[in-house]
Amino acid sequence: MASGVRFxxxxxxxxxxxxxxxxxxxxxxxxxxxxxxxxxxxxxxQEFWAVRDVSFEVGPGHALGIMGPNGAGKSTILKLLTKIxxxxxxxxxxxxxxxxxxxxxxxxxxxLTGRENVFLQGAIMGMKRVEIxxxxxxxxxxxxxxxxxxxPVKRYSSGMNARLGFAIAAHVDPDVxxxxxxxxxxxxxxxxxxxxxxxxMCTSGIPVVLVTHQLDRIATLxxxxxxxDQGQVRLHGTPSDxxxxxxxxxxxxxxxxxxCALTIDVLRFEAADIVRSGDRLAFQLSGRSxxxxxSDATDLHVSVRSATTGxxxxxxxxxxxxxxxxxxxxxxxSFDFQANLVPGLYHVETAVWDHALQRIVxxxxxxxxxxxxGDSPFGGSIQLNAAMSVMPRSNGTASQKSDSTIxxxxxxxxxx
Amino acid sequence: MTARVPSPELNHMSTVTPPIxxxxxxxxxxxxxxxxxxxxxxxxxxxxxxxxxxTLRDIKLRYKQAVMGLAxxxxxxxxxxxxxxIIRFAMAQMSGQHLVGTEVADIALKGIAWAFFVGTLxxxxxxxxxxxxxxxxxxxxxxxxxxxxxxxxxxxxxxGVCVLAIILPFLGVRLHVSLLWVPVLFALLILxxxxxxxxxxxxxxFFRDVKYIVQVILMFGIFxxxxxxxxAMLGARGAFLAALxxxxxxxxxxxxxxxxxxxxxxxxxxxxxxxxxxVWNPWELVYSAVWAIAGLIGAATLxxxxxxxxxxxx
Numbered sequence: 084m085a086s087g088v089r090f091x092x093x094x095x096x097x098x099x100x101x102x103x104x105x106x107x108x109x110x111x112x113x114x115x116x117x118x119x120x121x122x123x124x125x126x127x128x129q130e131f132w133a134v135r136d137v138s139f140e141v142g143p144g145h146a147l148g149i150m151g152p153n154g155a156g157k158s159t160i161l162k163l164l165t166k167i168x169x170x171x172x173x174x175x176x177x178x179x180x181x182x183x184x185x186x187x188x189x190x191x192x193x194x195l196t197g198r199e200n201v202f203l204q205g206a207i208m209g210m211k212r213v214e215i216x217x218x219x220x221x222x223x224x225x226x227x228x229x230x231x232x233x234x235p236v237k238r239y240s241s242g243m244n245a246r247l248g249f250a251i252a253a254h255v256d257p258d259v260x261x262x263x264x265x266x267x268x269x270x271x272x273x274x275x276x277x278x279x280x281x282x283x284m285c286t287s288g289i290p291v292v293l294v295t296h297q298l299d300r301i302a303t304l305x306x307x308x309x310x311x312d313q314g315q316v317r318l319h320g321t322p323s324d325x326x327x328x329x330x331x332x333x334x335x336x337x338x339x340x341x342x343c344a345l346t347i348d349v350l351r352f353e354a355a356d357i358v359r360s361g362d363r364l365a366f367q368l369s370g371r372s373x374x375x376x377x378s379d380a381t382d383l384h385v386s387v388r389s390a391t392t393g394x395x396x397x398x399x400x401x402x403x404x405x406x407x408x409x410x411x412x413x414x415x416x417s418f419d420f421q422a423n424l425v426p427g428l429y430h431v432e433t434a435v436w437d438h439a440l441q442r443i444v445x446x447x448x449x450x451x452x453x454x455x456x457g458d459s460p461f462g463g464s465i466q467l468n469a470a471m472s473v474m475p476r477s478n479g480t481a482s483q484k485s486d487s488t489i490x491x492x493x494x495x496x497x498x499x
Numbered sequence: 500m501t502a503r504v505p506s507p508e509l510n511h512m513s514t515v516t517p518p519i520x521x522x523x524x525x526x527x528x529x530x531x532x533x534x535x536x537x538x539x540x541x542x543x544x545x546x547x548x549x550x551x552x553x554t555l556r557d558i559k560l561r562y563k564q565a566v567m568g569l570a571x572x573x574x575x576x577x578x579x580x581x582x583x584x585i586i587r588f589a590m591a592q593m594s595g596q597h598l599v600g601t602e603v604a605d606i607a608l609k610g611i612a613w614a615f616f617v618g619t620l621x622x623x624x625x626x627x628x629x630x631x632x633x634x635x636x637x638x639x640x641x642x643x644x645x646x647x648x649x650x651x652x653x654x655x656x657x658x659g660v661c662v663l664a665i666i667l668p669f670l671g672v673r674l675h676v677s678l679l680w681v682p683v684l685f686a687l688l689i690l691x692x693x694x695x696x697x698x699x700x701x702x703x704x705f706f707r708d709v710k711y712i713v714q715v716i717l718m719f720g721i722f723x724x725x726x727x728x729x730x731a732m733l734g735a736r737g738a739f740l741a742a743l744x745x746x747x748x749x750x751x752x753x754x755x756x757x758x759x760x761x762x763x764x765x766x767x768x769x770x771x772x773x774x775x776x777x778v779w780n781p782w783e784l785v786y787s788a789v790w791a792i793a794g795l796i797g798a799a800t801l802x803x804x805x806x807x808x809x810x811x812x813x
Contacts, residue, residue, distance in 0.1 A: 097811070162810065166638040169807035181638075189636045192556060194563050199556070206552035207637055 086179030086258035087142040087290045088164055093173035095134040095159055095314075133159045135314045136173070141259075146291035148301030148322055150329050151311035157294045160311075161185065161263050164292060180209060182257020184281070187248030193237035197228060197247055200236050204251045218254045225280075226250035227273070246273055253280050260284055262293040298326045299391040302428045302453075326390045326428055327451040344376035345383065345408070345435045347447030356450065358422045360457035361466045365419035366450070368433060374411040383408060384436035384443060385418065390428035390451060400436055423466035424454045535803040536796050542640040550643045554650035557622070561651065572655040573662060575618060579610040583727040600670035604758050606727060607663055607670075609750045613726045615656040616692050616746065617717045623648035623696035624713045627704045627809065634704075635810045642802060645700040649693050667757075675760030684752045687784075687791045691745060694794035697802045705805075705812055725750055731769050731776045738777055745794075748787030755779055 134156045141147045149157050162168040163175055165183060190207040191200045201222055205215035215222075223232050226247040228239075236244060262281065278300075285291045285304045293304060301308055301322050308325035310318040318328050353365035370383070378401070386398035401408050401416070408414060422429075433447035457466070543550060562568050583606035584598070591598045623645040627634055630644050703709040721727070723744060730741035730751065741747050755761040755778075767778040 167635065167810045183637065185636065189632050192560065194560055195556065199559065203552045203556055206546075206549040207633065207639060209546075209639070210548075212548045212551070 085143055087140065088178070088259055088292065089140045089174070089176040090160075090163075091138050091174040091176075093134060093137045093160075093163060093170045093175060094132060095156075095163060095168060095170050096130050097133045097159075098130050133314050134163065134170075137311075137314075137316055138173075139309060139316075139319065141290040141292055143290055144288050145307065146285050146293060146305040148305035148308040148325070149292065149294045149311060150296070150298060150301060150308060150325060151317075154313075155311040156314040157311055158263065159314075161261055161292070161294055164261060177259065179258025180255075182252070182255040182260045182284075183208065183263075184249070184252045185261060185263040187252045188244050189248075191236050191244065191248065194235055196235050197223075197232040197239070200247070201232075201251055204248065205255075208252060208255050210255060222247075222250045222254050225253065225276075242270065242273075249277055253277070253284070258289060260289055260291045262291065262295070264295055297391065298330065299427050302326060302390070323428060323451050323453065327430060327449070330388065330390050330430060343381070343435055343445045344373045345381050345445075346371050347383065347433045347435065350431070350433055350448040350450055352450065352452070353417065353419070356452045357455060358452060359455050360422060360424060360426060360461075361459070361468055362422055362457065363419050364422050364452060365417065366431065368416040368418065369413065370408075370416070370447075371413040372408055372410055376408070376410045378402065378407050378410075380438055381444070382436045382438060383416065384434040386432050386434070387420070387424075388430045388432060390430055396424070396429075422452075422454050423468065425464055425466070426454050426456045428453055533796065535800045539640065539642055539799045539803050543642050543646065546640055546643055549639055550646055550650065553643055553647035554654070557647050557651035558654050561655075569658065572658040576607075576611045576614040576656075576659045579614055579721075579726070580607045583610055586727045601672065601758050604667055604670040604672050605729075605754050607666065608753055608757055609726045611656060611659045611663055612688055612750055612753060613721060613724065613746075614659065615652055615688065616695075617720070618655060619649050619652040619692045619696055620699060620713060620717060622652065624699045624703045624710050626696075627700045628707075628710075628813070631813050634813055641806050641809055642697065642799070645696040646693065648700075649689070649696055653689070672758055673760065675756070677756040677760050677762055680752060680756040680763050684749050684756070687787055688746075688749050690795050691749070691787070691791035694791065694798040697795075697798040701798075701802050701805060704809055729754075729778070731771065731778045734771065735774060735776050742780075742783050742786070745787050745790035748783035751779060752784055752787075 137156075137160060139147060149160060151157055159168065163170055164177065165181060165185070166175075166177070188204070190204040192203065195203065198219075201219060202212065202215050205222075206212065210218075223229055226243075226249070228243050228247055231239065231243065236247075239247070282304065285293075291304070293301060295301060305322050308320065308322040309316055310325040310329050318325050347368060347370040349367075349369040351367050353367055358364040368383075382400040382402050384398065384400045386395050388395050397420070404418070406416075408416075428451060430449055430451045432449040434443040435445040435447065436442070437444045459469075461467075461469070561571060565571060567574065580603075584603060587602055587606060588598050626644040626648045627641065633639075634641060634644075699709060699713055703713075723741075724746050725741055725744075730738035730747060733741055752763055755767070756763055761767060761779070763779070763784055764781055766780045768775050769778050770776070
């Protein structure tokens with residue numbers, strides 16, 4: 084049987100508030116049940132479904148990303164997957180040894196040394212002692228705490244703790260990989276290292292289930308995604324669809340809650356929804372205006388939002404762009420911008436802006452697009468289209484005009 | 500002694516109810532106790548490296564940053580033995596006799612066995628609660644947690660047994676063929692203690708006051724268990740009542756086979772004030788064995804069946 088996980092109509096309920104946790108509470112409760120059989124204390128009113136009818140299947144070569152707001156049931160699903168919790172209804176199947184990048188330092192005991200904890204935590208993660216002994220040097224090298232491996236873990240910094248935990252978890256060689264919010268471990272350099280380790284595990288063909296709030300990680304690592312809300316699956320589809328739905332929420336569909344003189348109906352890409360960093364991306368937009376439309380009072384609003392951070396990076400409108408929308412008719416607008424952005428997933432959102440209120444009064448359609456690395460790699464958070472030219476000087480004679488221009492390996496000469 | 504897990508059908512009543520067609524998918528047919536037991540054994544066996552690591556951890560933690568170090572392993576039994584000696588000395592004084600070497604050996608031997616029982620339960624009862632972060636976060640057969648308490652105490656007690664083996668000859672104890680009973684009796688003691696450890700750790704997870712009850716029982720249990728005395732001292736009826744304690748057969752068996760060199764297959768009697776009082780009956784051993792084995796099967800089954808609820812109720 085190939086390794087993988089399967090959920091079929093899984094339900095899980097939890098209780099709000101206290102459960103009987105001492106005999107003193109239990110005995111009266113049991114006695115009450117005996118006195119009035121058939122009636123039960125109103126416990127069930129305190130119950131709620133944390134996971135409702137969730138089904139999915141992840142096989143080899145697939146990576147499922149689960150996203151959703153806090154309390155959506157993401158971690159509960161992982162606990163159901165890892166057999167910590169038992170579903171109230173439905174079927175849960177797991178085939179193969181499960182590797183968990185979850186609570187990676189949970190088994191550490193502060194009084195034991197790093198070395199002792201590697202063996203303990205490794206065993207908790209399901210590794211055999213010989214296996215840990217064989218990988219020990221590799222684990223320590225990965226965690227970069229060689230000098231402190233014989234120091235009790237209680238003297239470690241939290242970063243060292245997490246690094247060692249990650250290093251152990253990453254060396255389990257699982258058949259199925261479960262990842263929960265462990266992508267932010269240590270400093271940025273170690274995060275990169277951890278991420279490339281996770282990336283290589285994810286792309287090695289084993290089934291992966293990933294839960295994180297770092298949506299760009301889902302976009303890069305996962306082949307499919309699931310958006311959860313209040314224990315239910317809102318959307319199960321491609322990562323970009325789910326991310327779009329999640330970060331924009333109800334804004335995806337135009338709302339007409341307020342009476343508005345301007346309506347935006349359609350937003351579409353002129354060409355592809357993938358652009359290389361630094362290139363221009365073009366859109367077509369259709370809308371209509373009523374006879375009472377006043378371009379000084381209401382305006383078309385376009386903004387670009389990062390899918391990762393949810394932050395608006397740029398916004399503009401018809402007025403700032405120097406165009407005037409016609410009154411009392413349907414119209415098409417084409418607009419484009421230079422995607423001077425780091426590779427990742429972004430949304431472009433449209434809306435109706437009220438100048439007097441200084442806010443969006445109606446949301447319009449939105450689309451998401453992907454930025455890929457361009458010809459000239461760059462660091463930082465914005466593509467500034469740097470140009471560089473070099474004029475070699477001949478030996479001895481200064482300030483002689485050169486006729487050859489040499490490109491640097493990282494920069495390309497761009498005239499804009 | 501079979502546990503009923505609250506079945507999901509019993510207590511769901513909510514605004515949303517799942518479709519009936521999917522109800523039975525997750526429900527495995529209820530296993531027979533022995534099948535649960537077998538499942539538990541294979542599961543623990545597959546995780547034997549984890550059990551070993553957790554036992555090592557428990558042993559190391561007892562001696563890390565402890566001034567007395569390994570002396571702690573001997574300290575508890577020594578304390579029990581000395582309390583016993585004071586009582587026996589007082590009893591000897593009252594009846595105008597002298598305390599003899601073999602009596603000291605009696606108390607030392609039974610004291611170590613009792614210390615094993617008490618020490619294990621003391622640690623095992625809170626083993627699941629104490630590892631709450633593991634129980635709620637990572638899956639492994641939870642049996643290994645109380646079992647590692649048994650393992651760690653076994654290490655401590657074997658130190659005590661080694662010390663005792665050196666001391667016994669000086670107290671006038673000779674080698675007997677009946678020493679062959681010792682492995683059987685130790686095995687029964689370990690099985691019975693394991694059964695209690697599994698049941699109590701599990702009970703304490705659901706009801707925190709179990710820990711206090713256990714403390715009280717262990718504190719006064721020594722008066723209801725023939726550690727400092729022999730059942731025959733209580734008279735015929737007293738001896739019978741004392742034999743109801745499953746530990747009586749094990750502790751008395753140890754005393755008779757190691758110190759007195761008696762075969763445990765023959766009944767023994769003594770005459771106290773002209774009344775014949777039974778000292779040993781082979782059925783006591785059978786009684787203890789039944790408790791140990793049935794108890795272990797029951798406790799392991801109970802543990803297996805409620806295990807999926809641990810993470811929720813902890």
